[in-house]
Amino acid sequence: MKLVLLGSGGYFPNRRRHTACLMIPEIGVVLDAGTAAYQIQDHLQTESLDLFLTHAHLDHVFGLTCLLNLYNGDGAQHIRVHGQAEKLEVIRRCLFNELLFPVAPPFRSVPLASHFDLPEGGRLTWFPLEHPGGSVGYRLDWPGANRPGHSLAYVTDTTARPDAPYLKHIQGVDLLVHEAYFNDDQHEMAELTGHSCVTAVAQNAAAAGAKRLVMVHMNPMCEADEPLDLTKAESIFPGLVVAEDGMTLEF
Numbered sequence: 144m145k146l147v148l149l150g151s152g153g154y155f156p157n158r159r160r161h162t163a164c165l166m167i168p169e170i171g172v173v174l175d176a177g178t179a180a181y182q183i184q185d186h187l188q189t190e191s192l193d194l195f196l197t198h199a200h201l202d203h204v205f206g207l208t209c210l211l212n213l214y215n216g217d218g219a220q221h222i223r224v225h226g227q228a229e230k231l232e233v234i235r236r237c238l239f240n241e242l243l244f245p246v247a248p249p250f251r252s253v254p255l256a257s258h259f260d261l262p263e264g265g266r267l268t269w270f271p272l273e274h275p276g277g278s279v280g281y282r283l284d285w286p287g288a289n290r291p292g293h294s295l296a297y298v299t300d301t302t303a304r305p306d307a308p309y310l311k312h313i314q315g316v317d318l319l320v321h322e323a324y325f326n327d328d329q330h331e332m333a334e335l336t337g338h339s340c341v342t343a344v345a346q347n348a349a350a351a352g353a354k355r356l357v358m359v360h361m362n363p364m365c366e367a368d369e370p371l372d373l374t375k376a377e378s379i380f381p382g383l384v385v386a387e388d389g390m391t392l393e394f
């Protein structure tokens with residue numbers, strides 16, 4: 144299965160990265176609707192789309208206002224946006240207030256149930272993350288009957304700590320996509336803003352036994368080729384990858 148990182152940055156778009164939007168085109172699943180969400184149309188392979196929001200901060204939901212572009216053509220697209228009920232309510236009431244956006248939301252809102260059945264025998268589950276206002280992480284598993292299973296976890300907008308409760312939900316995951324907003328010298332800002340420092344992310348990925356680690360949601364104020372100092376993190380989790388927009392990962 145292919146995961147496309149349409150938007151790999153955090154907070155606001157810069158010249159290198161749009162904000163959070165991940166897509167698995169062959170099953171019509173999208174994780175977060177940041178500023179990259181206008182690109183969903185370029186990868187669409189399915190009749191319907193299930194879009195799962197981690198939370199309602201603007202860098203994760205702005206792109207909901209771009210989904211009208213999916214209505215061009217035959218108008219037969221069915222778009223469901225899943226998230227915590229209170230976040231969906233705020234999005235409807237505020238982001239789609241007619242003074243901000245004059246058209247009704249081009250999707251159906253679906254409060255998160257305990258799990259969601261995915262095509263090809265998969266299952267999506269979610270778990271809470273510590274962040275101002277709260278965020279949720281997602282795990283997608285396809286247990287293989289006669290072959291090794293494959294799995295993906297998406298953890299963004301939270302602080303990686305050795306005792307983080309989310310660790311038990313990402314154990315043994317094949318592909319971990321985890322935010323890494325700050326370098327290690329900004330750990331106080333990370334705590335304050337509910338984000339993660341790069342080495343702590345590598346430590347948590349290793350502690351969880353993740354097989355691969357991709358870092359997203361980097362600080363947009365850094366537009367350098369290497370937005371993170373990976374010196375320590377790479378020794379803890381060799382082969383880790385810092386995401387770029389448009390990157391496609393097989394899992």
Ligand SMILES: [Zn+2]
Nearest residue numbers: 153154202300
């Ligand atoms: Zn964010």
Ligand SMILES: [Zn+2]
Nearest residue numbers: 198200274300
């Ligand atoms: Zn946030």
